[in-house]
Amino acid sequence: MEHAVVVKNLHKSYRDKKAVNGIDFVVNKGEILGFLGPNGAGKSTIMNILSTILSADEGEITILGVPLKKNAKSIKLRIGIVPQDLAIYEEISAEKNVRFFASLYHLKGQMLEDKVKAALELVGLYDKKDHKPKTFSGGMKRRLNIACGIAHQPQLIILDEPTVGIDPQSRNHILESIKILKQHGATVIYSTHYMEEVEAISDRILIINEGKIIAEGTKEELNRKVSDEITYTFSVKNTERLTVEAFHEIDGVTKVRLSADTIEVTSGKSEDNLNGIIGVITSSGCKIHNMSRTEASLETTFLELTGRNLRD
Numbered sequence: 001m002e003h004a005v006v007v008k009n010l011h012k013s014y015r016d017k018k019a020v021n022g023i024d025f026v027v028n029k030g031e032i033l034g035f036l037g038p039n040g041a042g043k044s045t046i047m048n049i050l051s052t053i054l055s056a057d058e059g060e061i062t063i064l065g066v067p068l069k070k071n072a073k074s075i076k077l078r079i080g081i082v083p084q085d086l087a088i089y090e091e092i093s094a095e096k097n098v099r100f101f102a103s104l105y106h107l108k109g110q111m112l113e114d115k116v117k118a119a120l121e122l123v124g125l126y127d128k129k130d131h132k133p134k135t136f137s138g139g140m141k142r143r144l145n146i147a148c149g150i151a152h153q154p155q156l157i158i159l160d161e162p163t164v165g166i167d168p169q170s171r172n173h174i175l176e177s178i179k180i181l182k183q184h185g186a187t188v189i190y191s192t193h194y195m196e197e198v199e200a201i202s203d204r205i206l207i208i209n210e211g212k213i214i215a216e217g218t219k220e221e222l223n224r225k226v227s228d229e230i231t232y233t234f235s236v237k238n239t240e241r242l243t244v245e246a247f248h249e250i251d252g253v254t255k256v257r258l259s260a261d262t263i264e265v266t267s268g269k270s271e272d273n274l275n276g277i278i279g280v281i282t283s284s285g286c287k288i289h290n291m292s293r294t295e296a297s298l299e300t301t302f303l304e305l306t307g308r309n310l311r312d
């Protein structure tokens, strides 16, 4: 797999505060990498270092095949940066904003106009191109911020919490836009503390906490790291004749909890034993009213790995 970004042993401190504490990761070409971590985890620091805005104290970074050290200027022209704080001009039209930022990348003439139009269309603001951002909602400003960062059609796009505090419609629009950028061949690094966003769009997820990467993988791989188990919960009547032992005779069952109207059976995920479990219940004369299944979610995985809730 070709790598768009390779980061080795990255460190960054602000005076005595260690914000990034020796991290290594790669970003595969063409993927959306979700950077998930709570406030203060170090996400912005890493995004700013990759964006060439901040310099690292220590570490080696290669972006699009070029070492970042000594090549920041040329790399900057090949990447798109969508900063956490809005970087738009409130008093000039949306179109002029995008044109200004795109022109910083040496675009001119018809090529510039085409890319400005494409960027405004991507974020759903082309019909508002003549309006000034001061008249926009928070979500529209965030969308314009993205258009400004990506209009030059960079190979690598770095977005730092691009959906903070916006309406669901704008959020969905932004997530869809990012998927389209990937379809057009871009590599995307996306930092957020919203679990559902990384779940919705990431090919791979890095979980960062206190300046360290504590887990990485696809959503499924991360969940498997914490638990390979599934719990079936049955709402029932007449549990008097049921015994815990009867369930433990079924292959894969690891835990059973019985109460007057509920049965919880935990089992290895890969076991094909649901029929056996239901058989034990019904053959004892129990009537099942309802059943649900619970697997480890990214939320529970995060809690397990960090001891912190993402929304704290």
Ligand SMILES: Nc1ncnc2c1ncn2[C@@H]1O[C@H](COP(=O)(O)OP(=O)(O)OP(=O)(O)O)[C@@H](O)[C@H]1O
Pocket: 014, 015, 017, 018, 019, 037, 038, 039, 040, 041, 042, 043, 044, 045, 046, 161, 193
């Ligand atoms: N300029 C700075 N001076 C001193 N400390 C800083 C500075 N910038 C960040 N920090 C500290 O470094 C740590 C990492 O901050 P960073 O902004 O990278 O985290 P984050 O994961 O992006 O959080 P957030 O979601 O709040 O932006 C935090 O403890 C933060 O307070």
